[in-house]
Amino acid sequence: MIPMNHYLVVSTILFFVGIYGFIARKNMLAVLISIELVLNAVEINFSVFNRYLYPERLEGMFFSLFGIAISAAETAVAIAIIINVYRSVQNIDIRHIDKLKG
Amino acid sequence: MEFTLLIVAVPLLMFLVLGLAGGKMSHRAAGVAGTLGMAVATALSYAAAFRYFFVEGKVDGVFQKIASFSVEWLRFSDKLHIDLGVLLDPISVMMLVVITTVSLMVHVYSLAYMHGEKGFQRYYALLSLFSFSMLGLVVATNIFQMYIFWELVGVSSYSLIGFYYTKPSAVSASKKAFIVTRFADLGFLVGILLLSYYTGTFDFGQLTGNEASLVLDSTAGLSFMGVSVASWAMALIFMGGAGKSAMFPLHIWLPDAMEGPTPVSALIHAATMVVAGVYLVARLFPVYYFAAPDVLAMVGYIGAFTALFAAVIAITQTDIKRVLAFSTISQIAYMMVALSVSGYGGHDGLGYMASMFHLFTHAFFKALLFLGAGSVIHAVHSNEMGDMGNLRKYMPITHLTFLIACLSIAGIFPFSGFFSKDEILVAALHHDPLLFAVLWAVAGLTAFYMFRLYFAIFWGKKKAYDERHAPHESPLAMSIPLAFLAVLTCVTGFTPFSQFISGDSVPFETHTEMSVVVAGTLVALLGILVARQLYIKGGERPAKIATSLGRLYRATLHKFYLDEVWMFMTKKVVFRYLSDPIAWFDRHIIDGTMDGIGWTTHRLSSSVKVFQNGKVQFYAFVFVVGTFAIAVWALFL
Numbered sequence: 219m220i221p222m223n224h225y226l227v228v229s230t231i232l233f234f235v236g237i238y239g240f241i242a243r244k245n246m247l248a249v250l251i252s253i254e255l256v257l258n259a260v261e262i263n264f265s266v267f268n269r270y271l272y273p274e275r276l277e278g279m280f281f282s283l284f285g286i287a288i289s290a291a292e293t294a295v296a297i298a299i300i301i302n303v304y305r306s307v308q309n310i311d312i313r314h315i316d317k318l319k320g
Numbered sequence: 321m322e323f324t325l326l327i328v329a330v331p332l333l334m335f336l337v338l339g340l341a342g343g344k345m346s347h348r349a350a351g352v353a354g355t356l357g358m359a360v361a362t363a364l365s366y367a368a369a370f371r372y373f374f375v376e377g378k379v380d381g382v383f384q385k386i387a388s389f390s391v392e393w394l395r396f397s398d399k400l401h402i403d404l405g406v407l408l409d410p411i412s413v414m415m416l417v418v419i420t421t422v423s424l425m426v427h428v429y430s431l432a433y434m435h436g437e438k439g440f441q442r443y444y445a446l447l448s449l450f451s452f453s454m455l456g457l458v459v460a461t462n463i464f465q466m467y468i469f470w471e472l473v474g475v476s477s478y479s480l481i482g483f484y485y486t487k488p489s490a491v492s493a494s495k496k497a498f499i500v501t502r503f504a505d506l507g508f509l510v511g512i513l514l515l516s517y518y519t520g521t522f523d524f525g526q527l528t529g530n531e532a533s534l535v536l537d538s539t540a541g542l543s544f545m546g547v548s549v550a551s552w553a554m555a556l557i558f559m560g561g562a563g564k565s566a567m568f569p570l571h572i573w574l575p576d577a578m579e580g581p582t583p584v585s586a587l588i589h590a591a592t593m594v595v596a597g598v599y600l601v602a603r604l605f606p607v608y609y610f611a612a613p614d615v616l617a618m619v620g621y622i623g624a625f626t627a628l629f630a631a632v633i634a635i636t637q638t639d640i641k642r643v644l645a646f647s648t649i650s651q652i653a654y655m656m657v658a659l660s661v662s663g664y665g666g667h668d669g670l671g672y673m674a675s676m677f678h679l680f681t682h683a684f685f686k687a688l689l690f691l692g693a694g695s696v697i698h699a700v701h702s703n704e705m706g707d708m709g710n711l712r713k714y715m716p717i718t719h720l721t722f723l724i725a726c727l728s729i730a731g732i733f734p735f736s737g738f739f740s741k742d743e744i745l746v747a748a749l750h751h752d753p754l755l756f757a758v759l760w761a762v763a764g765l766t767a768f769y770m771f772r773l774y775f776a777i778f779w780g781k782k783k784a785y786d787e788r789h790a791p792h793e794s795p796l797a798m799s800i801p802l803a804f805l806a807v808l809t810c811v812t813g814f815t816p817f818s819q820f821i822s823g824d825s826v827p828f829e830t831h832t833e834m835s836v837v838v839a840g841t842l843v844a845l846l847g848i849l850v851a852r853q854l855y856i857k858g859g860e861r862p863a864k865i866a867t868s869l870g871r872l873y874r875a876t877l878h879k880f881y882l883d884e885v886w887m888f889m890t891k892k893v894v895f896r897y898l899s900d901p902i903a904w905f906d907r908h909i910i911d912g913t914m915d916g917i918g919w920t921t922h923r924l925s926s927s928v929k930v931f932q933n934g935k936v937q938f939y940a941f942v943f944v945v946g947t948f949a950i951a952v953w954a955l956f957l
Contacts, residue, residue, distance in 0.1 A: 241941050249937075316934030 225266040233259035246300050246310040250293065257289045321371060321388040324406050327364045327416060328459060330357050331452035335445050342441030351434075354444035355427040358451060362420040365413075372413045373820055383825040385409045385525050387461050399520040405461035407524065410821040411602055411676055415458035418683045419592050421808070423451045425801035426587040429691055432797035433583055433698060443483060443581070450476035454592050458599060462522035463512050463557075466600070470508070470560070473596065474501050477588050481580040493576040500573040504563020511556030518542070518549060524603060531664070532610040539611070547614075554612035558601065558619055565597025566649045567656065568626040572883055574649055578641040582694030585641060590648050590690050591683035598655040598679055605672060605823060609664050620660030624758040627653035629880070631765035635772065636866075636876040639703045640693050643773050644686070647729065650762060651682050657759060658744040661751035662823060669823030670830065671751065674743030677817040681736035684812060685728040688805035692722040695798055696777055699791035705773070709780035714791040717799045719778050721806040726774045728809045730767035730844045736813035738841075745836050763840055767847030775855035 232255055239252030261282040268278025304310050334357035342350050377383050390405030427447060434443055453472035460466035475498075482494030516522050518538045526534055535550055542549040561567075566574040577589050588594070601608060601619065608616040627650045634646035655675045662671025695718040700708055712719040728735035731742070741763060748756040793799065819827045854862050866873045875881065931942070 237944060241937050241944070312936060315936065 222266060222270045225262060229259040229262040229266070232256075232262070244311050244313060246303070246312050246315070249312055250296050250300070253296075254289060254293065257285060261285045321368065321376065321386060321408060323364060324368045324408060324416075324459070325389045327361050327368065327420070328406065328452060328455045330361045330364075331448045331455065333357070335448035335452055338441055338445035338448060342445050345441055347436070347440040350441040350444050351427075351431045354448055355424070355431065357448060358420065358424045358427045361451070361455070362424045365416040365420040368408065369413050369417050372408055373410075377408070377410070377413075381826060383410045383820075383827075387525075390461055400516060400522070402464045402522060403461055404465050406459045407461040408459070410825060411599065412458045414676060414680060414821060415599060416455065418680060419451065419454050419458065422591040422683055422687045423447070423454075423587055425687060425691070425805055426583045429586075429694070429798050429801040430581070430583045432795045433694055434581060437581075439483065443480075446476055446480050446483070447584075447587070450480060450588060450593075454596075457596060460524070462524055463515070463527070463604075464522045466603070467505075467508065467512060470564070470596065471505065473593050474498060474505070474564075477501075477577070477593055480584045480588060481577045483581055483584065484579070487579070490579040493573075493579040497573040497577045500570055501563045504570050505560050507556040508560020508563075511553045511558075511560065514549065514553040514556065518553075528604060528606040532607045535607050535611040548612070550607075550611040551615050554604070554608055554615045555618070557604065558597075558615060561597030561600040562622070563597070564600075565594050565652045565656070566626075567597065567622055567653060568629055569882060569886075571626065571630065571649050572879075572886055575642050575645045575879070578639070578645050582641065582690060582697060585645075586687045586690030586694065589645065590686040594648060594652055595655065595679050595683070598652060598659065598675060601656065601659050602672065602676060605659065605662070606664065608659075609662075609823075616660050618660075620657050620752070620755055623653040623656030623660060624755050625653075626650070627657065627762045628758055628765075631762045631769065633876055633879050634769040635765065636873060638705045640696070640705055640708075640773060640777065641690075641703055643769060644689055644693060647689075647766065647770065648686060650766065651678070651686065651729070654741070654744055654759065654762070655679050655682070657755055658747055661747050661755060665822075665824040665826065666828050667830070669828070670743060670818075671747035672823040673818050673821050673828075673830075674740060674747050676821045677815075678737075678740035678744055680815070680817070681728070681740045681809070681812050684805050684808040685725045685735070685737055688721060688725040688802065688809055689729070691798070691802055691805065692718050692725060695794045695802065696722075698794055698798070705776045708777045710778070711791060712778040715793050717793055717802060721802040722774060722778070724806045724809050726770045728813075729770050730848060731763055731840055732844055732848075733837075733841065734810070734813060736809050736811075739813035740817075742832075742837055742840055743830065745840050746833050749833075749836060760839060760843060764843035764847045767844040768851050771848045771851035772855050775851055779856045 236252045236255030236257075236259060239255065240249055243249050243252060264278040264281045264285070268275065268281075272278070300310055303315060307314060334354055338345075338350055338354055345353070371377075372386070377386065386408040388406045388408055390403050393402050393404045395401040427444075430443065430447070434440055437443065450473065453469050453476055457466055457469035457473055460469060478494050478498040481497050482490050484490045512522070515527070515535070519527060519534050520538070521527065521534070539548065539550040539553075544552055559570075563570045574589060574594065578585055580589075608619070630646045630649035630653065634643050634650065637643045637646060655678050658671045658675035658678060660671070662673075662675070663669050695715065696708065696711060697703055699711070699715060699718075702708070724735060728737035731738045745756060745759055745763070748759050818830045822828055854865075878884075
């Protein structure tokens, strides 16, 4: 059986790649993809901890399923927002989207 | 006696109706409505007076204090609370009759006098407001209610003096009246607070009952700067009374208040509001007499000085309304002296009775004098004596009624002023010969200046009036009040006043002292004769005498420069050494602190706002760094 740490290393790499992408990428679609990476890293952790620490229970697995569903919904909303932003400014460069400051 | 509440409520209702809907009414409708309202209040007052004096008021030979209505308005503690109510006792019932009668006369008179004036409806609304406040003042069950109505009276007086608000002199006169009386009321309020702090009550019955033992017990042994607390409190309360009643040196507002319409002067500044101070002292008389006799003595000396002072000034004034104003000051001072020389019960309480008697008779004949003067002013369109003369041919009714009032104020039998003034002189003689001497001299001066006025207006040299605009008798709405008040002036003197009003509410018998009657009548006749010699022909003699008196005459003409002294005190002393530093403190310390707080906040937020730049990724970066910092802190520290 593969030790738990291997999974955790993978999810950590995935998480930080996601964070980096979220901060550094200029295209809003790329930023959205980065958010998905972060979410996936979290879901891997849920499944792994559930499987290795409490094999007789299923809550972690269900959390992962919930997370996948939520991220799908979130992606749909985000894409809709991006399309609307594109319609109004003909651009999806995130550096130009700074008019929402209070 | 619950209906007495209506006496106060009806004028208030009229004020609300005329004040809110007056603008939509015609002049005639507003005037008639206000007059009818007052007529109802007058009828109710007469009914109340009859019921009180002859049916319900007297129990076992003593007039009772009846609170015919009372509600609790504000409660401070278990003991201390402010009520609003209607208190009936001999003096309040007497005042109800005086106020409503004079007010009704003024309402009727104004129908003609104010005819066609702009703001006629406002005038009637304000008259109703004034009547309401004054009636509320006299029926107050406690000293705080009195204070509330006291201020209301001040406000309505202010707006009536400033009725012609486009005239700068009227505006400044109304401001002066308001500020001077308000300044005096500061003392009144402090006095009330002192008194109620120690006694724990505002109620007149509790304060004055049992020979003021509550005040005596609760302030026993307490003193401040060598004067007992009771004396301080009563002196401060008297200060409020002195302001409203125009006692020296707070009298300066009353002559200027003559800028208001003449009927207003008759109602407010002769018959009713200015006697509020006398009424206040009378109301608290047992407290003054038992707890603060030193203050009562001071009231007497201030009163005597004011009486003399105002009488002397009245001699030189040429504006007929100002002569009457100073005469009012002098007569009110008379009432104050009478109170101060009074004892408590039985015949010793003659001064108290005499004071209220003079208040009663004075209200009618002084209102008559003012309304007569108004009638004259209406005819010749001037306030100056110099523009009048020989008017008896043109205005017979005004002439006759004015003469009756003059004889009354001079103290000639059988007019009402004779009786009340005589009682005051008797009371003064028994108490303090010095006060008697002053009052006696003032009686002579009064006769002199009133008949100077009378001869200058109605006799004097033949004046060439323009034939087409010759003065003529005033309309009926003005002559009827004059005639009615003249009748009152003739008959009120015969009221057996001591049967109704006395210091301890027990009726007593008075008897005539012939020596005082003779002395008083002689000095009055002397004054009249001198005035006749000097003014009936209107020659040059008065001017010559004035020149020979030189500086004294000029000082009197300028009212002994009291106005200038006050201006100096306020402008050069109070403003410079008190108001200006306070203003500086307000502008620099108070405002400075507030501005400083605002400035600091502004600077702080300017330096922080660079973080809020709208760049989502920057926010995310800060968020991540923060999370790391917290994680590191949680793991390693």
